Amino acid sequence: MNAADLLVACLEREGVEHVFGLPGEETDDLLFALRDSDVTFVPVRHEQGAAFMADVHGRLTGEAGVCLATLGPGATNLLTGVADAHLDKSPLVAITAQAGLERLHKESHQALDIVNMFESVTKWNTTIRDPDIVNEAARKAFKLAEYEKPGATHLELPEDIAAQGTVGEPLPERGPVPRPRPNEDAVDAAADLLAEADRPVVLAGNGAVRARSSDQLREFVTEHGVPVVSTYMGKGAVSDANDHSLMTLDSGDGAAQDALAAADLVVAVGYDIAEHDPASFHRSGVPIIHIDSEPAEVYEAYDPAVELVADIAHSLDALAGRADAGFDGAWFDEYRERIVDRVLDADPRGNAPFSVDGVLPVVRDALGDEDVLVSDVGNHKMSIAQRYPTYAPNTCIISNGLASMGIAVPGAVSADLAVDGNVLAATGDGGFLMNAAELETATRLGCSFTVLVFRDDDYGLISAKQQRDRGQSFGTRLSNPDFVAFAESFGVNATRPETRDALETAIGDAVASDDLELVEVPLVSRGPNQ
Template sequence: MQASDLLVSCLEAEGVEYVFGLPGEELEDLLFSIRDSEVQFIPVRHEQGAAFMADVHGRLTGEAGVCLSTLGPGATNLLTGVADAHLDKSPLVAITGQGGRERLHQESHQMLDVVDMFEPITKWNTRMDYPDAIHESVRKAFKLAEHEKPGATHLEIPEDVAGEETDSRPLDPGEREIRRPSPDGEAIDRAVEVLREADRPLVLAGNGAVRTRAAEQLRSLVEMTDIPAVATYMGKGAVSDADDHSLMTLDSGSEDQAERVIDRADTILAVGYDIAEHDPENWNPDGEKRVVHLDFEPAEVYEHYVPDVEVVCDIAHGIEALCGADIGGTDTDWYADLREDLVEEVTGAPTEDDDVTVKNALPLLREAMADEDVLISDVGSHKMAIAKHFPTYDPNTCIISNGLATMGIAVPGAVAADIAVEEDVVAVTGDGGFLMNAAELETATRLDCSFTVVVFRDDDYGLISEKQRDHRDEAFGTGLGNPDFVTFAESFGIDAHRPETWDELGEVLDDAVGGDGVTLVEVPLEPVR
């Protein structure tokens, strides 16, 4: 068969249903091979959007999302989304076209060393120079992308290679679930000893607790031991925030409450925690807390994160081993009042006289969404509010980029989420992040997607302004101008609203979430002074 046909047959063998990308001259053979396959090519409006879609698809399904671009500027546009997947531990396979091999040794049109460029942001990447090796390269890319800890891989195919003939055939992926190591008995014994000695133990649930589908085991552990849990931004939902053991996230509540939660704890059981999510210096500044590290890989070396014991194994199996040991019960008095304060703070609906802020709007959004619905958060000041004040009840229902923390992910992420899950989807974004990839609204309408976009407008890069004011009592270089978002959305043929009261906002959200088609809701915020 033709090499491009082999590549697409390999994608079919891996179970790929969608490829998100942009066409290019160097991709001609590959695109027509996709056309004649069971894989659906989804043309998007910007390569960054394609990578974000593959990123969110990978996070929600655990199976590598696939994005495609041409050489040169197409590949450079793909970089940010691929890097986001890599730092957020989301399985993704990026494919880029390249010029013919006869011109790769010299300066030529749109020619960049793309493989070298992708090296720092992928687990593995290669140029497929030989048609007979394509089947092995594709299998390796998917295996490494999906293997714990997952991340991004990259394949480049020169246009002349794509048109050559090959006798190779796709490899059978076989058992996709690679067996992971069971916990070492001695390490479990030491972890149990540390937890028994603790007066105020606290579970810190990270991205890995959600990513490895270990939530069921973690919930059993906190129920058996009464040890409370906080989550990182990417660990939200590992323990339901409806559970009395949940103390929301590390930053939940007002500043003094957040400090009291983590300050009171003397021992941390860190489950699937990556320090890229949340700097340990913020919760262990003096290095005085005892730490049990439970993860698939050893802990990063960092002076504020020096575990007393490391349990390196499959996370779910490690938690099961702790559940089977006699850790004993924990006195709930040390955190019960914190739980009560946090619940009151995150569930109270706004009153008529309350300022229009993201925090005040979130209870109305939470009320409009079912527990299993999926929220995709963009990055900005609204992300901080969502992380702290949006109760999350199931794993993978509040998607936050917090490894690379990339603006512009919400709208393309919602496209991918709508395709990947049956539940309702809501994209929450600020005006800055929204306009970075707002063109993907056209992709959404073309695909007949149904989701809600909530745009908080403050005409500013608000998070940066906030930090500048904290440091200097003034802000510079952060002000924005915006179009009329309602008219802008309607130009795509979608419904749009700008509610003027809290009651109107609640009604609009109730109607939009679960409705047909894409709906945009603009929420103008009170100006920051």
């Protein structure tokens, strides 16, 4: 057994089913070890796609997704997806090759200081300089990637070390490390704040979904009559069908922000300030109870009065057991009504060009409660975040930590491999073409998801902001290929509906299909800019 064989044996021991990546000369030992293993190597078309696949796998399953790249440009191409996992708190293990140790002390072909490059976007990363430490390094990479708060880790394996023999054995996979229960004094202080409040609001963040605490959160808000507003990444922590849901920040004509402005206490559950700047919604002087697995970031606009730093589910149970009887929910009924009316008020436009807001009810009707929508980043993401009701955790995947374009198609590939239900990738024309080549990966794997491409020939989110701030836009206009012909060239079924009836039929048929499908949705164009 050489070091590469041992590393792959460690992946098997960790329960890894897929490694997403690109081959390279320096990864030969790893690739042939993978060939002879129970782990499936998935060659992709760009390393960024591989990292996004691993990222979304981790987000959906709680188990680290794995991506592989060679040295130099392979490693640099991984970086965006690894950074996305880092800021979105998604467990991911990145593996990169490196030149032999004998040439790393000098300028050398394709040799970069990859470990230092990855330092700011990982929880931990290292170079394996001894074949006998592979087992320890692999176990540590997975343990840290998956432990709350999860994130990315990175292993660099030089090609000469990969080929060296070792007598090491994979370390046993261990169960999750138990997270601590909340401090009793902190629970008492939080309960006192809750008892003094008349209009508390829960702010559900990424951790409320990620920490698998949605059942406890739903019980807390329902039993105590507390409304809940979700961040974009907290969607589904409490079903939007629940009468206590005020859906997401920014939704419903500002009603969610209005509810937060009217609140006299904010209970932040699993919220990271990287998701949404608290300065945009938090009213100064209103106390905050911070419930999370780590202490709050120091920020003037987010300065909790009490911090319950422990397992989120345990903290919610403890607070619910210590809190007094429920609150009168009548105060937030108006906000709920405004939000529901806004979300259900579909664009009446019948034929193309359509609007994203008008298309989303069709998407919602086509997808089941447990089906997964993976959103790319762009103008459509804002509509999905605000106007796509979500009924279960991890069924609306939105990147809002790094918020990187290009995640939807590769993310849908790994989602299709990870979940039993239907998967839909919603993307703009800008984000789609960043990683559209992964359609070939999807067809090769026999994936059966739907790609919904909103086409407005524009970087619409930036254009809209420029128009709002300056009354004009610049540098945002695009030209596009015929997306239907483009998809069909990959062997993907594709259509471009021009009427409302055709739109409903196209989306419904695509979601129900066992094939890979693409639906191009022409949007209202903002016209030319220079």
